[in-house]
Amino acid sequence: MDYDYDVTVIGAGAAGLTASGVCASLGAKTALVEARKAGGDCTWYGCIPSKALLKSAATAHAIRTAETYGVKAGSCSIDFPAIMKRVHDIQQQVYDEADKPEIYENMGVRFIEGKASFLDEFTLQVRLPDGTDRTLRSKNFIIATGSSPYIPPVEGLDSVDYLTNETLFTLKQRPERLLVLGAGPIGIEMGQAFARFGSAVTVFDAASRILPNDHPDLTGILQKKLEEEGMTFRLGSTVTSVSGQDAVITVTAQESGTGKKIIAEGDALLVAAGRIANTGALQLDAAGIGTHQRGIAVNGSCQTSKRHIYACGDVTGGLQFTHVAEHMAKVAATNMLTRLPMSTDDRHIPWCTYCDPEMAHVGEREENLKQKRISYEVYRFPFSRIDRAITDNRTDGWIRIYAAGLDGKIYGADILGSHAGELISELALAMRNGITLRQMSDTVHPYPTYALGNRRAADQWYVRKQSGALVGLLQFFFGYQGKMPEKTDPDRIV
Ligand SMILES: Cc1cc2nc3c(=O)[nH]c(=O)nc-3n(C[C@H](O)[C@H](O)[C@H](O)COP(=O)(O)OP(=O)(O)OC[C@H]3O[C@@H](n4cnc5c(N)ncnc54)[C@H](O)[C@@H]3O)c2cc1C
Numbered sequence: 001m002d003y004d005y006d007v008t009v010i011g012a013g014a015a016g017l018t019a020s021g022v023c024a025s026l027g028a029k030t031a032l033v034e035a036r037k038a039g040g041d042c043t044w045y046g047c048i049p050s051k052a053l054l055k056s057a058a059t060a061h062a063i064r065t066a067e068t069y070g071v072k073a074g075s076c077s078i079d080f081p082a083i084m085k086r087v088h089d090i091q092q093q094v095y096d097e098a099d100k101p102e103i104y105e106n107m108g109v110r111f112i113e114g115k116a117s118f119l120d121e122f123t124l125q126v127r128l129p130d131g132t133d134r135t136l137r138s139k140n141f142i143i144a145t146g147s148s149p150y151i152p153p154v155e156g157l158d159s160v161d162y163l164t165n166e167t168l169f170t171l172k173q174r175p176e177r178l179l180v181l182g183a184g185p186i187g188i189e190m191g192q193a194f195a196r197f198g199s200a201v202t203v204f205d206a207a208s209r210i211l212p213n214d215h216p217d218l219t220g221i222l223q224k225k226l227e228e229e230g231m232t233f234r235l236g237s238t239v240t241s242v243s244g245q246d247a248v249i250t251v252t253a254q255e256s257g258t259g260k261k262i263i264a265e266g267d268a269l270l271v272a273a274g275r276i277a278n279t280g281a282l283q284l285d286a287a288g289i290g291t292h293q294r295g296i297a298v299n300g301s302c303q304t305s306k307r308h309i310y311a312c313g314d315v316t317g318g319l320q321f322t323h324v325a326e327h328m329a330k331v332a333a334t335n336m337l338t339r340l341p342m343s344t345d346d347r348h349i350p351w352c353t354y355c356d357p358e359m360a361h362v363g364e365r366e367e368n369l370k371q372k373r374i375s376y377e378v379y380r381f382p383f384s385r386i387d388r389a390i391t392d393n394r395t396d397g398w399i400r401i402y403a404a405g406l407d408g409k410i411y412g413a414d415i416l417g418s419h420a421g422e423l424i425s426e427l428a429l430a431m432r433n434g435i436t437l438r439q440m441s442d443t444v445h446p447y448p449t450y451a452l453g454n455r456r457a458a459d460q461w462y463v464r465k466q467s468g469a470l471v472g473l474l475q476f477f478f479g480y481q482g483k484m485p486e487k488t489d490p491d492r493i494v
């Protein structure tokens, strides 16, 4: 059979760009088809603009709280167009340095602008920008078409000009009152950013707490911090209808349990209610590709129900993060082209919500350990005892590590606090490589860093392992006269 390409990658977001780069570097004749702009969600509607916005928000907050540090900074005013210009400049910089088609063309990838759909399992139809269709045949495919905002079936929602992550970063003016539907990572990050810009922010969620995938003890502390900054939360409240008049948007929600109606008004409404896989345009049936409820079904090698077609990133409906999309893309391309077995590692995937303080996680969640009846101990260390956090006035938060009491094998961790996203990587590395709490505790960490908090949480394993009998023996042999250590508090710190 004649093929135009060895591999055709569909979608030039984090997953597709990585996959096409790996394929070309392995010597495969590779095409990359993209319907919009290379870079995908991360560069244009996700990670990059949201983190750039958060940085401006953190700067405004730093100015407002400067007196805590003995610095008089004067008043703080928000130049919203300048903030947005910075966001757009950063997007362009990332696009120019890492995403733009020329970079991939130079690696040998053929970039094709257009919307792809399958005609059969080896043939793709691409609708080009001029409206004409082009077909191409490929020996293998990697589907990396990502996801789009999920719009819940809320009465009246379509009658108002609501925002999603695809329009938020084109706002020209800061809304005075921002309503947010969803207290997941998008609602929390963007809610805090706008609150710090001075908007009155109200966040609704049907769930009873914010960031439901993270540890409830820590999200409780985080919620309190966000409320102290002025955010309002309407939790356990399902948004049931939305209406708009004279540029005022009214959201009505129903409180679970009481059935009480909650009504709030705003100038803008951000819908951040989750994601939906981009499979609609692909005509997956024509290629016989199987799906599940959340996207394209893949095995641990990222292979779909068709052995020559792989899928990676958000479109597979798993954990929807850029680092996961890139990891899956490497697994897909390597398996497809080298037949070397490589599988996705879903046991040590870290994530972090970049609100302030940051909320991060890796590995097993504590509630899953309980459900699976795995015997574990919690080793905690508060930020209020990390010297660097004290010097920085950043003492809110905790490190919580779940590990086996016997040998300190790490099952998972949750961290709320400044730099949690950086701290969690050490735990991911430890878990991936079988490094125990004992080994972490024995590893010298520089003083005074936040990462020293990880070591001190790990020290807790030694503290608990300290045997009363051994101390008794030492006392007996060497004649020591001190008190026996108090062992009743599981969080005791030495
Ligand atoms: C506001 C926000 C903030 C986020 N922040 C973070 C963060 O801080 N850290 C993190 O790890 N993750 C974050 N994410 C998630 C992250 O952006 C996604 O997980 C990641 O971008 C997914 O990459 P992908 O390649 O799978 O999909 P995408 O980036 O969505 O790329 C898919 C591409 O496929 C193209 N496409 C779709 N259909 C077709 C078709 N039929 N033909 C041709 N092309 C097609 C699309 O145009 C798109 O360019 C955030 C997401 C959002 C929305």
Ligand SMILES: NC(=O)c1ccc[n+]([C@@H]2O[C@H](COP(=O)([O-])OP(=O)(O)OC[C@H]3O[C@@H](n4cnc5c(N)ncnc54)[C@H](O)[C@@H]3O)[C@@H](O)[C@H]2O)c1
Residues within 6 Å of the ligand: 152, 154, 181, 182, 183, 184, 185, 186, 187, 189, 204, 205, 206, 207, 212, 237, 238, 239, 240, 272, 273, 274, 275, 319, 320, 321, 351, 352, 353, 354
């Ligand atoms: N820092 C990061 O890594 C980061 C940041 C932003 C987004 N993301 C990715 O993007 C994904 C999507 O984020 P998200 O915040 O949109 O989704 P999410 O699925 O995490 O949260 C959506 C929330 O909306 C609520 N909801 C849905 N319909 C509702 C209704 N009618 N009334 C009240 N509440 C309702 C749900 O209960 C849920 O808690 C994340 O899961 C993550 O994978 C990652």
